[in-house]
Amino acid sequence: MSLLTVQDLAVARGGMRAVEGVTFSLAAGQALILRGPNGIGKTTLLRTIAGLQPPVQGRIAMPDDAVAYAAHADGLKTALTVTENLRFWAEIFGGGGLDAAMSAMDLRGLADRPAAALSAGQKRRLGLARLLVTGRKLWILDEPTVSLDTASVARFATAVRDHLAAGGAALMATHIDLGLDEVEVLDLTPRRAKPGVPTRPAGFNEAFA
Numbered sequence: 001m002s003l004l005t006v007q008d009l010a011v012a013r014g015g016m017r018a019v020e021g022v023t024f025s026l027a028a029g030q031a032l033i034l035r036g037p038n039g040i041g042k043t044t045l046l047r048t049i050a051g052l053q054p055p056v057q058g059r060i061a062m063p064d065d066a067v068a069y070a071a072h073a074d075g076l077k078t079a080l081t082v083t084e085n086l087r088f089w090a091e092i093f094g095g096g097g098l099d100a101a102m103s104a105m106d107l108r109g110l111a112d113r114p115a116a117a118l119s120a121g122q123k124r125r126l127g128l129a130r131l132l133v134t135g136r137k138l139w140i141l142d143e144p145t146v147s148l149d150t151a152s153v154a155r156f157a158t159a160v161r162d163h164l165a166a167g168g169a170a171l172m173a174t175h176i177d178l179g180l181d182e183v184e185v186l187d188l189t190p191r192r193a194k195p196g197v198p199t200r201p202a203g204f205n206e207a208f209a
């Protein structure tokens with residue numbers, strides 16, 4: 001089953017094209033890592049596929065209610081505890097599996113701690129545990145391993161592997177080698193848009209379109 005098809009996609013930020021001519025697809029059980037130098041447009045591409053901003057050109061197709069997106073920010077409710085945060089997200093998405101998610105990201109000992117009192121790496125672990133309780137098939141992840149120690153990176157890699165084995169798919173921007181055999185890499189360097197072609201009036205920002 002195809003979980004994501006991207007065809008001839010061009011994306012823009014700040015009224016300028018970032019990358020263009022991007023084509024790939026992801027079936028159940030597949031993952032793809034986006035690579036490319038700082039500023040080429042990895043975040044912009046992920047935001048566009050996640051539906052947070054419109055594409056400039058091309059086609060994005062996926063099943064309804066397929067996506068769970070984890071951005072640079074962890075998206076936590078700081079006043080809520082770890083358990084309450086996960087329960088909140090499970091209810092929003094109609095998912096579940098809080099216990100399994102807490103075990104997977106080693107959060108059991110922190111269950112009753114407010115998110116505001118977590119370290120950066122612990123916050124990131126909670127942010128990633130959110131994905132596990134959504135029940136969504138297609139994970140879109142922007143630099144998911146930032147702030148994680150070696151053991152936590154390994155835990156995250158296991159969570160991705162389990163997600164793929166359960167028929168999920170993942171698209172992520174990361175510079176880290178997660179050691180996942182089933183992952184392919186797409187280098188965006190050849191897809192960099194030709195410079196100087198504005199897509200919108202000066203000052204336009206697709207993030208607010």
Ligand SMILES: Nc1ncnc2c1ncn2[C@@H]1O[C@H](COP(=O)(O)OP(=O)(O)OP(=O)(O)O)[C@@H](O)[C@H]1O
Nearest residue numbers: 013014018036037038039040041042043044045205
């Ligand atoms: N808020 C913004 N307003 C205007 N332009 C922006 C904004 N955020 C990013 N850009 C520009 O959009 C282009 C693509 O940025 P993007 O964040 O998608 O790149 P990236 O490949 O994810 O970079 P990095 O590896 O540094 O995270 C860059 O040229 C960047 O300067």
